[in-house]
Amino acid sequence: MRIDLSELRYIEREKEIPFAELAEIIEQAISSAYLKHLANQGLAVPKPGEVRTELDRKTGQINLYTAELDEDGNVIGEATIELEEFGRIAAYAAKQVIVQRLSDLSNDALLGSFRGKEGSLVSGVVQQGPNPRMVHIDLGDVEAILPPEEQVPGEEYKHGTRMRVYVTSVTKGAKGPQVVVSRTHPKLVQKLFELEVPELVDGTVEIVAVAREAGHRSKVAVRAIKEGVNAKGTCIGEMGRRVRAVMSQLGEEKIDLIDYSADLPKFVANALSPAKVSDVFTLNAAEKQVRALVPDFQLSLAIGKEGQNARLAAKLTGAKIDIQPDSVMEEN
Numbered sequence: 614m615r616i617d618l619s620e621l622r623y624i625e626r627e628k629e630i631p632f633a634e635l636a637e638i639i640e641q642a643i644s645s646a647y648l649k650h651l652a653n654q655g656l657a658v659p660k661p662g663e664v665r666t667e668l669d670r671k672t673g674q675i676n677l678y679t680a681e682l683d684e685d686g687n688v689i690g691e692a693t694i695e696l697e698e699f700g701r702i703a704a705y706a707a708k709q710v711i712v713q714r715l716s717d718l719s720n721d722a723l724l725g726s727f728r729g730k731e732g733s734l735v736s737g738v739v740q741q742g743p744n745p746r747m748v749h750i751d752l753g754d755v756e757a758i759l760p761p762e763e764q765v766p767g768e769e770y771k772h773g774t775r776m777r778v779y780v781t782s783v784t785k786g787a788k789g790p791q792v793v794v795s796r797t798h799p800k801l802v803q804k805l806f807e808l809e810v811p812e813l814v815d816g817t818v819e820i821v822a823v824a825r826e827a828g829h830r831s832k833v834a835v836r837a838i839k840e841g842v843n844a845k846g847t848c849i850g851e852m853g854r855r856v857r858a859v860m861s862q863l864g865e866e867k868i869d870l871i872d873y874s875a876d877l878p879k880f881v882a883n884a885l886s887p888a889k890v891s892d893v894f895t896l897n898a899a900e901k902q903v904r905a906l907v908p909d910f911q912l913s914l915a916i917g918k919e920g921q922n923a924r925l926a927a928k929l930t931g932a933k934i935d936i937q938p939d940s941v942m943e944e945n
Contacts, residue, residue, distance in 0.1 A: 614675045616668070628715065632670075635715075639675070640666040642710035647677060647694065663688070727755060727783045727790050734804035735794070739774045750778055755790050763795035765828040768864055777862055779804060797827035805862050806833070809855045810848050818844045821873040824928035828866055832884060832925045836873040845870045871929065881905055881934055884926035888915035891939050902933045909938040 616639070625632045643666040651658045663680035677694040737750035737757060748759035748770045759778060764770070778794035779801040785791070795801060803820050812818040817839045825831040837844040848870050849856045856868055869887070874880040878893035881903050888911045896902040907915045915936050916923045927934050 616673045616675060618670075618673045624715065630715070636668045636670060638714045639711055640668050642708075642714065643675065643677060645710060727780075727792055730780050730792075731783050732800065733780055734777055734801070734808070735780055736775060736777050737794075739770045739772055739776065741772045750776075750794055752792065755792055757792035757794045759794050759796065763793070763797050765796045765864065767828055768796065777801075777805065797825070799823040799825040799831070802831050802833060802859065802863070802868070805859045806848060806855075809850070809858045812842070812847050817842055818847050822929050824925045826921060826925065828864065830867040830869065830921060830925060831863075832869045832871055832929045834871045834873040834880070834884070834929055845872055869925075877901065877930065877932060878903055880930050881926065881932050884929045885915050885922065885934075885936070888922065890915070896935070900933065901931055902935070904935045904937060906937055906939050906942060909940050912936070912938045 621632060621635050624630060624635060644661070644664050647664060647666075648658055648661065659679055663682075665678050667676045667678065668674075669676075678691040679694055680688045681690040681692050683689050735752055735757075737752040740749040740751050740756065742749040746761050748764060750757040750759055757778065757780070759770070763781070770776075776796070778796055779798045780792060781795050781798060782793045783790055784793075800823070802823050802825060806820060807813045810818065813820060817837065819836055819838055821834040821836055823831060823833050833848070835844040835848055837847075850858075856870065860866060860868055871880075871886060872883045874883060878895060882890040882893045882905065885905060885907070888907055890911075891906040891908060893903055893905045896904055905915070914922070917925075923934060923936055926932075
């Protein structure tokens with residue numbers, strides 16, 4: 614029996630599987646199929662170590678050998694088995710094993726390459742899946758899943774639409790790598806800024822934290838690593854181009870860029886933007902409890918619609934914020 618080595622070389626190039634590994638797969642598959650063939654025929658089945666297949670790496674010739682035993686069961690030599698004795702069923706079984714093993718290797722290679730993409734931004738095309746609630750994203754080599762909990766409320770996922778998504782996990786599935794992506798993750802905002810702001814990539818500016826309510830508003834705390842650089846202005850860009858470019862990728866979700874400060878009261882005051890804060894003082898340092906005072910006419914702005922501004926500020930800073938109007942202090 615002879616196989617076309619040029620086909621193996623083609624698979625080696627296309628699937629990036631070493632030729633030697635492909636040859637071993639074929640040898641193991643034929644040996645396994647032979648043992649199964651004997652069992653199906655009700656014949657004595659040699660031990661796995663007593664059967665071997667050899668693929669000539671130069672000619673493509675395949676030879677199958679079985680151990681010859683003496684009366685005491687000792688190996689005294691090898692006998693060549695005619696592969697034609699297999700029959701078409703056994704040959705088909707060997708082919709199926711080879712195809713499955715190649716598929717497994719290809720999937721393992723894909724899994725390895727995508728594991729490195731966990732926590733990164735990728736671009737894909739929305740595909741229609743069997744479950745209308747489960748959005749599929751074609752990433753080229755694999756199809757990712759955008760589950761309902763990672764979808765932005767109100768955002769449309771039309772078939773054929775290209776969008777950027779954040780890779781949350783890569784696991785081994787029954788039919789290859791299972792990639793789960795998100796449109797709601799706070800890191801998506803950070804990664805989009807990194808595309809638009811080179812200073813974030815070269816380390817001049819840093820995003821310290823992101824608080825997000827997807828589809829509505831995000832607050833992004835930034836600071837300059839290099840002295841003399843305006844971190845917030847750098848991320849906003851000339852005429853607001855950089856921040857608008859990020860917002861356009863998020864369905865016009867509003868973004869507040871906040872100056873980070875290691876001083877918690879100052880950081881909280883910045884985080885409550887766009888409200889103007891009169892003062893912030895610490896109530897309990899260990900619990901990170903603070904009180905923020907704002908002009909009476911700024912109170913509703915500081916709290917935000919349905920408490921959103923205050924909620925995001927608390928999430929961004931990690932503080933428990935008690936917002937009060939200036940008049941409360943004046944009364945006391």
